[in-house]
Amino acid sequence: MSKKEASFFEDAKSVAKLIPKGRVCSYGAIAKYLGAARSARMVGWAMNSFLAEENIPAHRVVNRKGLLTGKKHFEGENKMEQLLASEGVEVIDNQIQNLEEIWWDPSIELL
DNA sequence: CCTGTGACATAAG
DNA sequence: CCTTATGCCACAG
Numbered sequence A: 001m002s003k004k005e006a007s008f009f010e011d012a013k014s015v016a017k018l019i020p021k022g023r024v025c026s027y028g029a030i031a032k033y034l035g036a037a038r039s040a041r042m043v044g045w046a047m048n049s050f051l052a053e054e055n056i057p058a059h060r061v062v063n064r065k066g067l068l069t070g071k072k073h074f075e076g077e078n079k080m081e082q083l084l085a086s087e088g089v090e091v092i093d094n095q096i097q098n099l100e101e102i103w104w105d106p107s108i109e110l111l
Numbered sequence B: 001c002c003t004g005t006g007a008c009a010t011a012a013g
Numbered sequence C: 001c002c003t004t005a006t007g008c009c010a011c012a013g
Helices: A008-018 A027-034 A040-050 A069-073 A079-086
Strands: none
Touching (some): A008 A027, A008 A040, A027 A040, A069 A079
């Protein structure tokens, strides 16, 4: 895609939409893929803006530990967990199970 | 230009 | 395992 360098937000949004169903990814992984490994916070912040968009599976994006840190930004307390569970992702206590199995790294999968 | 901010990441105790 | 501290970086005002 020879698209111009859209804002980090736009890029993060594109990557988030590319996350396969039933998989999860970390902010750092996305940030790294975008070329800014240390701007993981920006990814999360960007996600917050994308929450308004329905096509953005932000619930598939979690922190390094597979913890649903951002669930509080969703509508309900367990909305994020529900969405993930609906996709086949087992989540317990806000933490994703079999994380290593469903992990999805853009730098690898999209390589 | 400067300041604030944020759903992280990593290190240290 | 937990909390605290620091870095980090892009964007908004």
